[in-house]
Amino acid sequence: MRYPEKIENGISAKRKAQGLLFDSMLRQLRAEIMGLPDRRTGKNLTYSMEDIGPGAFSVFFTQSPSFLSFQKTMQMNTGKNNADTIFGIEKIPCDNHIRSILDEVCPSDLYSMFPYIVNAMDEAEYPDSFRIINDNILIALDGTQYFSSDKIHCDNCSVKNHKNGKKTYSHSAVTPVILKPGKNKVIPLDPEFITPQDGHQKQDCENAAAKRWLCQYGLQYKGLNGIILGDDLYSRQPLCEIILKEGFHFISVCKPDSHKTLYEWLADFDKMGAISTKEIRRQTGKRTETDTYRYFNHVPLRDSDDAIEVNWCEQTTTLADGAVIYQNSFVTDLEITEDNVIEIAKAGRARWKIENENNNVLKTKGYNLEHNFGHGKKHLSSTLLTLNLLSFAFHTVLEITDKKYRILREALPARKTFFDDLRALTRYICFENWNDLLNFMLRGLEIENIDSG
Numbered sequence: 001m002r003y004p005e006k007i008e009n010g011i012s013a014k015r016k017a018q019g020l021l022f023d024s025m026l027r028q029l030r031a032e033i034m035g036l037p038d039r040r041t042g043k044n045l046t047y048s049m050e051d052i053g054p055g056a057f058s059v060f061f062t063q064s065p066s067f068l069s070f071q072k073t074m075q076m077n078t079g080k081n082n083a084d085t086i087f088g089i090e091k092i093p094c095d096n097h098i099r100s101i102l103d104e105v106c107p108s109d110l111y112s113m114f115p116y117i118v119n120a121m122d123e124a125e126y127p128d129s130f131r132i133i134n135d136n137i138l139i140a141l142d143g144t145q146y147f148s149s150d151k152i153h154c155d156n157c158s159v160k161n162h163k164n165g166k167k168t169y170s171h172s173a174v175t176p177v178i179l180k181p182g183k184n185k186v187i188p189l190d191p192e193f194i195t196p197q198d199g200h201q202k203q204d205c206e207n208a209a210a211k212r213w214l215c216q217y218g219l220q221y222k223g224l225n226g227i228i229l230g231d232d233l234y235s236r237q238p239l240c241e242i243i244l245k246e247g248f249h250f251i252s253v254c255k256p257d258s259h260k261t262l263y264e265w266l267a268d269f270d271k272m273g274a275i276s277t278k279e280i281r282r283q284t285g286k287r288t289e290t291d292t293y294r295y296f297n298h299v300p301l302r303d304s305d306d307a308i309e310v311n312w313c314e315q316t317t318t319l320a321d322g323a324v325i326y327q328n329s330f331v332t333d334l335e336i337t338e339d340n341v342i343e344i345a346k347a348g349r350a351r352w353k354i355e356n357e358n359n360n361v362l363k364t365k366g367y368n369l370e371h372n373f374g375h376g377k378k379h380l381s382s383t384l385l386t387l388n389l390l391s392f393a394f395h396t397v398l399e400i401t402d403k404k405y406r407i408l409r410e411a412l413p414a415r416k417t418f419f420d421d422l423r424a425l426t427r428y429i430c431f432e433n434w435n436d437l438l439n440f441m442l443r444g445l446e447i448e449n450i451d452s453g
């Protein structure tokens with residue numbers, strides 16, 4: 001796998017064992033932020049970029065919009081604060097200052113953190129546990145809207161013009177994630193923002209953003225052996241061609257309405273009895289469900305001389321009385337066999353996890369993706385979203401690779417409880433560092449047998 005040159009040693013096993021993964025990730029984030037162009041002049045220079053970036057990040061990481069103001073109060077009362085000890089922020093910037101500075105920062109300047117995070121997982125040999133179908137990793141692409149307003153807007157808003165003259169401004173992004181059927185964690189990768197120049201209809205925009213993402217990151221993530229998962233939008237020939245050209249495989253939803261030629265071919269082959277079938281009966285509680293898989297290899301994707309050949313499969317789940325409770329069909333470049341048809345359908349179906357585990361978690365479980373943290377005139381909205389995604393990625397990495405963090409998260413009843421506690425503790429107590437905070441929580445919960453340090 002290729003990483004940007006500045007990502008050197010990754011994270012050594014020793015540092016991981018000492019529970020210092022958080023510190024090394026944060027150090028990397030600071031290094032990224034220090035490398036950002038600083039377009040400030042005159043009196044704006046009171047705070048360093050090193051304080052502004054981690055300042056914004058700390059708010060998302062602690063999921064506490066008031067984190068910085070609490071730490072300012074603590075500093076005034078006690079002479080020390082957690083923004084400094086945990087996040088290394090020497091001088092706490094105010095929210096307005098952070099917003100005005102980050103508005104100038106292009107979100108893509110922060111993207112090299114994402115491969116760094118995948119690298120951290122790689123060292124923990126974690127992506128291997130995501131491997132499926134001949135050692136490949138599933139990468140789901142999906143567009144999500146995270147901002148919409150009739151009034152607030154910036155240079156990078158998408159604009160919808162209504163017949164009555166009103167306008168709706170919005171921001172959306174393709175947010176790719178690594179996932180696996182049956183795993184409740186997803187690993188976010190670099191987002192690609194859907195920007196106005198890409199067109200006016202959402203689908204055109206998402207399509208173009210997905211193409212940009214594939215062309216830009218194909219090489220970077222090639223080592224993962226990725227299979228791109230997408231909805232019906234991703235099973236059109238131009239996108240499939242780019243996916244293949246960039247070295248990925250694909251499994252995408254393929255609806256009859258949008259693939260008329262392909263389904264005409266399939267109907268003909270069906271009449272000839274050429275479609276293979278596999279049936280599996282399962283017991284779910286008291287009821288019996290039957291999964292019927294039908295598949296056929298080498299069928300043209302569209303009606304043109306240069307149509308690429310794809311392999312098609314369909315899963316239909318029925319109850320004993322014949323009622324259909326699930327049906328979906330997929331196309332892929334992978335040869336479908338009796339041995340892998342179930343796995344391929346399962347992978348195609350896992351795409352919904354990007355909505356469930358990623359987009360919904362980001363929107364509803366503390367990250368408040370749709371909350372307007374500040375919009376700015378240029379990049380603020382997208383840069384804040386990127387920092388929010390990075391904090392989600394940090395949490396995921398910690399949950400996977402940091403023993404103390406994982407034990408704490410498992411010991412507490414809900415994600416919310418952990419962050420409620422984090423908010424309250426950091427408001428009242430100054431900890432020496434992140435590790436000290438975790439140790440305090442572990443002791444409080446009377447959890448023993450954690451490695452010292």
Ligand SMILES: [Zn+2]
Nearest residue numbers: 153154156157
């Ligand atoms: Zn905007």
